[in-house]
Amino acid sequence: MKTSGDTIIMTNTVGVLSYAAVGGKKEAEGPLAKNFDVLITDSRYDEKTWERAESSFSKQCLHTALHKAHIGADKLNAVVGGDLQNQCTATSYTMCDFSVPLLGVYSACATMTQALALCACMVDGGAWQCAAAVASSHFCTAERQFRTPLVYGGKRTPTAQWTVTGAGAVILTDRQSAPYVRSVTFGKVCNFNISDINNMGAAMAPAAASTIMQHFKDTGTSADDFDAIYTGDLGHLGSDLLLKLLLKEGVVVNNHRDCGLIIYDRDYQKVHCGASGAACSATVLCCDVLPKLASGQLKRVLFLSTGALMSQTTFLQGQNIPAIAHLAELCAHDAF
Amino acid sequence: MKTSGDTIIMTNTVGVLSYAAVGGKKEAEGPLAKNFDVLITDSRYDEKTWERAESSFSKQCLHTALHKAHIGADKLNAVVGGDLQNQCTATSYTMCDFSVPLLGVYSACATMTQALALCACMVDGGAWQCAAAVASSHFCTAERQFRTPLVYGGKRTPTAQWTVTGAGAVILTDRQSAPYVRSVTFGKVCNFNISDINNMGAAMAPAAASTIMQHFKDTGTSADDFDAIYTGDLGHLGSDLLLKLLLKEGVVVNNHRDCGLIIYDRDYQKVHCGASGAACSATVLCCDVLPKLASGQLKRVLFLSTGALMSQTTFLQGQNIPAIAHLAELCAHDAF
Numbered sequence: 001m002k003t004s005g006d007t008i009i010m011t012n013t014v015g016v017l018s019y020a021a022v023g024g025k026k027e028a029e030g031p032l033a034k035n036f037d038v039l040i041t042d043s044r045y046d047e048k049t050w051e052r053a054e055s056s057f058s059k060q061c062l063h064t065a066l067h068k069a070h071i072g073a074d075k076l077n078a079v080v081g082g083d084l085q086n087q088c089t090a091t092s093y094t095m096c097d098f099s100v101p102l103l104g105v106y107s108a109c110a111t112m113t114q115a116l117a118l119c120a121c122m123v124d125g126g127a128w129q130c131a132a133a134v135a136s137s138h139f140c141t142a143e144r145q146f147r148t149p150l151v152y153g154g155k156r157t158p159t160a161q162w163t164v165t166g167a168g169a170v171i172l173t174d175r176q177s178a179p180y181v182r183s184v185t186f187g188k189v190c191n192f193n194i195s196d197i198n199n200m201g202a203a204m205a206p207a208a209a210s211t212i213m214q215h216f217k218d219t220g221t222s223a224d225d226f227d228a229i230y231t232g233d234l235g236h237l238g239s240d241l242l243l244k245l246l247l248k249e250g251v252v253v254n255n256h257r258d259c260g261l262i263i264y265d266r267d268y269q270k271v272h273c274g275a276s277g278a279a280c281s282a283t284v285l286c287c288d289v290l291p292k293l294a295s296g297q298l299k300r301v302l303f304l305s306t307g308a309l310m311s312q313t314t315f316l317q318g319q320n321i322p323a324i325a326h327l328a329e330l331c332a333h334d335a336f
Numbered sequence: 337m338k339t340s341g342d343t344i345i346m347t348n349t350v351g352v353l354s355y356a357a358v359g360g361k362k363e364a365e366g367p368l369a370k371n372f373d374v375l376i377t378d379s380r381y382d383e384k385t386w387e388r389a390e391s392s393f394s395k396q397c398l399h400t401a402l403h404k405a406h407i408g409a410d411k412l413n414a415v416v417g418g419d420l421q422n423q424c425t426a427t428s429y430t431m432c433d434f435s436v437p438l439l440g441v442y443s444a445c446a447t448m449t450q451a452l453a454l455c456a457c458m459v460d461g462g463a464w465q466c467a468a469a470v471a472s473s474h475f476c477t478a479e480r481q482f483r484t485p486l487v488y489g490g491k492r493t494p495t496a497q498w499t500v501t502g503a504g505a506v507i508l509t510d511r512q513s514a515p516y517v518r519s520v521t522f523g524k525v526c527n528f529n530i531s532d533i534n535n536m537g538a539a540m541a542p543a544a545a546s547t548i549m550q551h552f553k554d555t556g557t558s559a560d561d562f563d564a565i566y567t568g569d570l571g572h573l574g575s576d577l578l579l580k581l582l583l584k585e586g587v588v589v590n591n592h593r594d595c596g597l598i599i600y601d602r603d604y605q606k607v608h609c610g611a612s613g614a615a616c617s618a619t620v621l622c623c624d625v626l627p628k629l630a631s632g633q634l635k636r637v638l639f640l641s642t643g644a645l646m647s648q649t650t651f652l653q654g655q656n657i658p659a660i661a662h663l664a665e666l667c668a669h670d671a672f
Contacts, residue, residue, distance in 0.1 A: 001463045003413065006437050008463045049653050077339065078522055085647065086422040088442045092525055092645035096658050101342050101522035103450060104645075104660075106424045106440040114439060118454070125461020127337045127344045145649075186414055186437035189428055309428035309440075311421065313481075317385050322432050324440075 001124050005218035007185045008117075010124040015177025016170060016294075016330075017130065018069035021287035022061040024165030026139070026271075030264045035287035036166075037064045043140055043165060054083065054090040054138035054167075057279075059097055061167035062134055069171050071130070076100045076171070080119050081134035082111040084163075084278050086145060090136050108307030109204075109233050110187070111135045112168060112282035113326040117184035119172045120328065129174050136167035137277030146197070146312055159199040161235045161260060161276035162269075168282025170290070178333030179293035182300075183219065185327040187211040189309065193320050197310070200321070201238020201260075201273060204306035207323035208234060209245040211304060215327055216251070223253040227298045230289060231325070232281030232305030233260035235274030259284035281305035293332045300335040303328050337460050341554035343521045344453075346460045351513025352506060352630075352666075353466065354405035357623035358397040360501030362475070362607075366600045371623035372502075373400045379476055379501060390419065390426040390474035390503075393615075395433055397503035398470055405507050407466070412436045412507070416455050417470035418447040420499075420614050422481060426472050444643030445540075445569050446523070447471045448504060448618035449662040453520035455508045456664065465510045472503035473613030482533070482648055495535040497571045497596060497612035498605075504618025506626070514669030515629035518636075519555065520662070523547040525645065527658040533651050537574020537596075537609060540642035543659035544570060545581040547640060551663055552587065559589040563634045566625060567661070568617030568641030569596035571610030595620035617641035629668045636671040639664050 002009050020037045028039040038060055045053040058081075066073055079098065082105040083090035095102045107114045115133035122128045140150060142163040148154040172181065190210055194203035208231050216222055223229060234242055239258045246253050259281045260274035285303060292298040306325040315321075338345050356373045364375040374396055381389040394417075402409055415434065418441040419426035431438045443450045451469035458464045476486060478499040484490040508517065526546055530539040544567050552558055559565060570578055575594045582589050595617045596610035621639060628634040642661040651657075 001461055003463060003465070006413070011462075051649060051653060052655075077342070082442065084423075086649060087420075087444065087645065087647035089645065089647045089650050092658050092660075093650070093655070095525040096527045099524055101524050102443075102660060103454065103522055104442040106418065106442045107438075108423065118439065121461060121463045122457060125337055125457060125463065126347075127339060127457045127461065129339070186439055188435055188437050189431040191432045309423065309425065311423035311425045313387060313422060314425050314429070317387060319388075319429070322428050324428075324438060 001121060006214050007183055007218035008121055009183045010181060012124045013174055013176055014120045014123050014181040015173050015175055016179045016290060017173040017177050018065050019170045019286040019290045020061050020064035020068060021283040022057050022167045023283055027166055030269060032263050032287055050138055050140040051085060054136055054141050055093040058090055058094040058134060058136040058167040061169045065169040065171050073098045073100055075130050076132055077128035078103060078131045079134055080105055080115040082106045083136045084142050107324050108309055109276055109278050110305040110307030110324050110326050111278045113305035113328055116170055117326055117328050120181040120184055123172050123174050132169055132171045134169045135278040135282040137163050137279040139163045139165045142277060156272055157198040158272055159237055160272045161200060161274050162271035163277035164263060164275050164279040164283060166279040166283045168286040179290055179330050181328055182331050183329040185211055185215045187325040189322045189324050191320055191322040195320050197315050200276060200308045201235040202241055203308045203321040204323040205234055205238045205241035205245060207325040208242050208304055208306050211325040211327050213249060213251060223255060226300050226302050228255045228257050229253055229302045231258045233276040234258050234306060235260045237273050293330055296332050299332045301330050303330050337457060342550050343519055343554035344457055345519045346517060348460045349510055349512055350456045350459050350517040351509050351511055352515045352626060353509040353513050354401050355506045355622040355626045356397050356400035356404060357619040358393050358503045359619055363502055366605060368599050368623055386474055386476040387421060390472055390477050391429040394426055394430040394470060394472040394503040397505045401505040401507050409434045409436055411466050412468055413464035414439060414467045415470055416441055416451040418442045419472045420478050443660050444645055445612055445614050446641040446643030446660050446662050447614045449641035449664055452506055453662055453664050456517040456520055459508050459510050468505055468507045470505045471614040471618040473499050473615040475499045475501045478613060492608055493534040494608055495573055496608045497536060497610050498607035499613035500599060500611050500615040500619060502615040502619045504615060504622040515626055515666050517664055518667050519665040521547055521551045523661040525658045525660050527656055529656045531656050536612060536644045537571040538577055539644045539657040540659040541570055541574045541577035541581060543661040544578050544640055544642050547661040547663050549585060549587060559591060562636050562638050564591045564593050565589055565638045567594045569612040570594045570642060571596045573609050629666055632668050635668045637666050639666050
């Protein structure tokens with residue numbers, strides 16, 4: 001690896017060996033439904049609790065990615081993963097079923113890209129030959145943990161986003177494989193004094209702008225060098241804000257796409273500002289972005305996930321919502 | 337780096353540039369008091385909430401480590417850190433004050449060693465020239481989050497451990513510096529069907545045994561090759577259990593020390609089975625183990641932190657407590 005500013009450029013091979021996306025009921029009704037590897041329309045997945053169900057989604061996802069790669073879990077040097085549940089329990093209970101070292105990570109809805117970027121660095125540096133990045137979320141576990149119990153039936157504000165129920169997993173390898181990871185940029189914590197827990201897009205947009213500009217500066221690139229710049233779950237308002245923030249800095253981006261606006265049909269599925277959750281960027285990465293890079297439909301993209309770093313406790317204590325965005329540059333085999 | 341089993345052996349230089357430990361009131365009354373860099377006997381640290389106070393402990397710790405290294409935060413490529421608060425907010429709010437990329441990690445009380453081991457791999461691989469590992473915990477934030485509100489005045493069971501209030505930070509560098517990190521072993525999630533939330537030592541001991549045996553197997557070493565084998569916070573019962581588990585596998589360890597039994601005077605300070613918390617191994621590492629390696633009093637140690645991976649939600653839902661242990665091999669400049 002070599003470093004330029006906050007950006008780490010791979011100097012060896014970091015290939016994507018396989019990937020899988022698992023979705024729930026709402027995801028099965030959305031425009032990406034046919035792209036998911038597995039759809040489970042029972043939100044409880046035969047479990048007693050939603051929390052256990054989220055682990056089952058995540059397990060199913062990792063098993064599917066391993067199956068698609070034609071390898072057993074014993075070939076993985078490690079799993080880097082996380083989720084939104086308090087103490088990241090969805091991922092920890094998932095890993096009870098795999099005899100593979102776990103590195104637990106947390107950066108809210110930016111978890112997938114942080115995990116992927118970290119895996120890429122560890123593979124490029126020679127620490128691992130093969131490793132998986134995994135992230136999950138569940139509408140029911142997230143709603144009652146961060147907002148109100150579902151049975152309370154609280155009315156959703158127009159700025160609200162819908163937490164994706166599902167999981168995404170990417171297996172990276174040090175062997176030649178396409179798509180591949182070319183560079184990564186880990187983000188800084190940004191705090192723009194947003195305190196509305198129902199308007200996450202606004203809290204996260206400045207973090208996305210900051211990481212995108214940092215990457216451009218570090219690598220001497222601009223938006224035109226990429227087929228698309230994906231963000232994880234800014235939603236409708238956050239996406240607008242991102243483009244305005246970038247424009248204010250003189251950065252024109254005409255190829256922005258937000259995973260939170262891709263996975264659901266906003267009007268038909270009544271998800272207000274779009275989708276969110278750690279599984280939002282994780283599933284769209286695995287059932288839309290990586291397949292398009294594999295087929296050559298996309299050649300070179302910047303993929304970001306954004307995370308709002310508050311908790312229910314800090315929210316009730318009147319704290320602002322800091323945010324972070326991590327980035328991975330992903331390329332098709334013939335990108336250059 | 338080169339890999340042997342689950343162990344990653346550094347092939348370049350990963351030196352410890354500096355380290356700092358910050359403690360609270362109970363730590364100031366314990367046997368390690370004089371070794372702490374900063375002691376803050378006001379548990380609220382002039383803040384309105386304990387949660388904010390924990391961030392202040394963590395900020396103070398990172399500032400102190402930077403000061404001791406005679407560098408500014410701009411010299412850090414990244415901070416890898418975490419804590420026990422829901423959504424790791426202590427660390428996220430800490431990082432609002434530093435313009436440095438953050439990689440949030442979570443493995444409960446094993447967070448410090450996971451962060452340190454990850455930093456070591458990133459420095460060895462060339463991704464970073466200089467980076468910090470940070471972990472914190474706070475008795476008051478942990479008690480009300482994991483057990484009962486403090487004002488409830490619940491009676492502590494004989495197996496209970498006392499969460500350390502404080503933070504530890506280690507700055508690693510790619511330049512020659514001592515002590516240094518020689519190898520790391522990331523642990524697997526172990527679930528031995530322990531469900532008593534007041535007996536964490538028993539839940540975590542099997543994870544420690546598993547990681548120690550894995551490291552011995554991967555490197556062809558035995559306990560006799562090290563001056564000491566530290567664990568993070570097994571406490572009195574957990575430490576006993578660890579030695580029994582190892583003996584059952586034919587592994588004799590006569591040089592085991594547990595950070596949870598070092599930081600407090602168990603009888604005088606009434607902490608029952610000992611100390612715990614992410615700051616337990618983090619502070620003892622920074623105010624006892626690393627200073628002894630720097631002075632040559634210790635030459636070569638295995639340092640483990642152990643984490644119990646449940647949440648209050650999974651506990652109330654009747655789930656068992658999975659656990660994990662991560663390991664770093666730390667050496668004095670003349671260890672070999």
